[in-house]
Amino acid sequence: MAGNLTTLARASRQLTALYVKQTLRSIHKTNSSTRYGQGMRNSVWKYFRNPWFAAVAVSSVGSLSWIGYKYMVKKDDFIKVTRVYAKSQDSDIDRDNKMPRSKQYNFIAQAVEMTAPTVVHVETAATNRTMFGDVVMHGSGSGFIISEDGLVLTNAHVIERAYAVKVKLYDGSELAGEVIDVDIDADLALIKLKTKKKLPAMALGSSSQLRPGEWVIAMGSPLSLTNTITAGIVSTVHREVPGLHSGIQYIQTDAAINVGNSGGPLVNLDGEAIGINTMKAVVSGISFAIPIDVAKEFLKNAQLRSSTSKTRRSRMDYYIGISMLTLTPSILGEIQARTDKLDDITTGVFLPNVAAGSPAYRAGLRGGDVITEVNGKSVKASKEIYNIVKAGEAMQVKVRRGTDDFTFFVTPESKF
Structure with missing residues (x-):
């Protein structure tokens, strides 16, 4: 296109130069045979009727019109292309990847899959x-x-x-x-x-590298249903929860954990298990998981015991069928910020789960209760209850349920 424009401009210049040359010759001849003023007027009129002038005028106007048209078309095309690109650059990326946006950017669904x-x-x-x-x-x-x-x-x-x-x-x-x-x-x-077929296995990550604010997914398969999924972030990485499961620094998350998905994996966005779902506190938004590094140590010891045929069943001779969580000042403060049911409670032990048919269940305890006293004494840590159960001693338990207080009598039984 640039070559065509150059050739056309050169031809227009040549025609114009030729016309000017012819005009000057005619003016010179006219001035020599007539008076200057009358001759000039006649000459000008004559030149406008000259075919050379018409050719040059038409050629120049046509050339300029053609050049302007091409410029505007090209400019318009540029504007159109720019608008289309700005509007659909993401779609172009998606088409290049041959994958819809829901597949590219839905990171939680990808980890679940x-x-x-x-x-x-x-x-x-x-x-x-x-x-x-x-x-x-x-x-x-x-x-x-x-x-x-x-x-x-x-x-x-x-x-x-x-x-x-x-x-x-x-x-x-x-x-x-x-x-x-x-x-x-x-x-x-x-x-x-008991199977001989090859099964899909979960990759185990590292809980020591986990950071507050990371996305996590609590997965489970409750009530024989297809997997249920809840997602959230890590609230605290090393939450000290003294008591029954002593020495464990739990992962605290706002992903919902309940009885149904207890035992299921807490997964990061790389599809690795970084925890084992364990319990939910009194209110939603506060849940706990056992760090996967603790589970790795358990698996390592289990392998050693298996090689020596010494299976570890329990260090407890008795049980009452409860899971316990010590209400530390920090945990209690978070719970009280979400509900007013425990405003007058300063210490206690929360029961995330009470096994159906267990001694505690038959005595009347239920999941969600908060034990405030045992045998007439205030309870500050689940370790106190653990020691009583371990000894097989009957106990009088006072609990807070909602806004009401109840007292139950529980007798431990042999566990295995």
């Missing part, structure tokens, strides 16, 4: 003694596969006193399981599935 096949539903059967004889009680919870040969990690309270374990996989199939190791203090248990 990677890990969902490893999450399982755990069903148990246990025998509980009652005044009418032994009664079979059924319980359930969640877990996740950590090895291709069928090792499943879960909470100890999920398989508490179980004599039979059945595990439902992501695809709906069911497998029998055997409890091969338990650590009551850490609230961890290991189940071996």
Whole structure:
């Protein structure tokens, strides 16, 4: 296009120069034969009628019009292209990747897609003694596969006193399981599935590298349902929760953890398990998970015990069937900021879960209760209750339930 414009401009200049030359010659001839003024007027009129003038005028006007048209078209095309690019550059990227935006940027869904096949539903059967004889009680919870040969990690309270374990996989199939190791203090248990097929396994991350503010996903398979997902952020990485599970610094998160997804994995955005869902506090927005580094140590010790045929079942001879959380001043402060039901409570032990059919359940305790006194003395830490249960002593328990106080009598029973 640039070459055509140059050629056209050169031709126009040549025509104009030729016309000027012819005009000057005519004027010179006219001035020599007539008076100057009359000759000039006649000459000018004559030149306007000259065919050379018409040719040059038409050529010049046409050239300028053509150049202007091309400029405007090109400018308009440029504006159009710029607008289209500004409007659809993201769409162009999406088309180049051949993937919709929901697939590219939905990072939580991507992590869930990677890990969902490893999450399982755990069903148990246990025998509980009652005044009418032994009664079979059924319980359930969640877990996740950590090895291709069928090792499943879960909470100890999920398989508490179980004599039979059945595990439902992501695809709906069911497998029998055997409890091969338990650590009551850490609230961890290991189940071996009876299968010869290769199973999907969850990758284990590192909780030591976890930072407050990171996105996490609490996964579970409650009530035989397909995986349930809740997401949130890490509130505190090393939350000291003294008591029954002594020495563990829990991960605190606002992702909802409940009885159904207890035992399931707490997953980061890389699809790695960085914790084991354990308990929810009195109000929503405060939940706790066992760090995966604690679970790694448990698995390491379980492997050592397996090689020596010394399976660890428990260091407790008795149980009452509760999970406990000491209400430290910091935890209590966060709870009181969300509800006014515990405004007059300064110390206590929260019960996230009470196993159905357990001694505590039969006595009247329920999940969500807060133990404020045991045997007439204020309770400051779950360790105090742990020591009484360990000794097998009957106890009088005062609890806060909602805005009301209740008193129950609980007698520990042999655990295994």
